């Protein structure tokens with residue numbers, strides 16, 4: 019069993035495993051990541067293999083902060099402003115890659131750009147401090163499936179493929195980082211996530227326009243079907259059938275479902291995001307014909323929640 023509590027000793031052993039080219043799962047404030055030394059192509063290849071991830075989908079590189087980011091990417095003024103405002107935290111910045119930084123091409127799948135993020139979770143920060151290497155880490159799930167928000171989820175997804183799974187409890191935010199590209203004069207929102215669009219727009223002093231088509235192609239996290247449970251999803255449900263499971267939101271909940279989980283009785287979107295992936299996993303086990311999902315508002319974290327639900331509903 020590779021799951022171990024994230025003690026100082028376990029973190030330093032995980033750092034040693036990373037340094038010798040093994041892959042390690044660890045908690046971040048968003049979801050659990052499956053990490054590899056981003057400078058070591060053989061280690062990074064193990065991440066793609068364990069996840070069965072297509073080789074055209076680039077990884078986010080986790081760093082300790084802006085100074086380290088500047089070794090691997092060209093940090094623009096806007097990047098500096100956003101990093102000062104939101105790092106460490108759930109914001110990934112796509113910047114021009116510095117070839118001299120040594121990040122292997124597999125991480126960035128041959129692109130001239132790189133996604134970087136400084137995580138806020140203390141276990142992720144301690145791991146970065148111990149290993150003193152950039153950590154390439156996608157979410158620690160099999161490709162196309164729901165991201166893990168607990169060590170048990172990682173184990174269910176990846177079994178003993180990681181050398182170690184550091185258990186740091188449930189991820190406080192529960193939904194992946196917001197991905198923003200800063201490659202020309204117009205910042206582009208590539209993936210809504212745990213940092214609400216409104217917070218970024220406030221700092222930018224401008225609104226995001228629609229993501230550009232070329233970025234979309236370069237950001238396969240934007241694929242229509244993703245984050246999917248095995249059971250079909252029925253969105254915008256205002257009623258529920260006895261053979262359905264219900265993902266509820268708010269106080270006015272239809273009764274009679276085979277199983278019901280309420281993301282937030284008080285209608286709190288932060289609480290709903292934190293519970294979303296664990297709830298989908300649990301309702302997936304209910305043996306229901308479908309998971310009916312009540313409407314969820316789209317402001318704040320609601321944008322990311324609705325994005326993930328729509329992708330989960332688009333079954334392959």
Ligand code: TXA
Nearest residue numbers: 048051076077131132133156157194195236237238239
């Ligand atoms: O919260 C998170 O971001 C988590 C934790 C572990 O940090 N990681 C995560 O990684 O969600 P992953 O691989 O599941 O999603 C990475 C997203 C994908 O949509 C990918 O296409 C995009 O970031 N991405 C990475 N590098 C990119 C690049 N150079 N250009 C455009 N998109 C990029």
Ligand code: MG
Nearest residue numbers: 156157158165
């Ligand atoms: Mg993922």
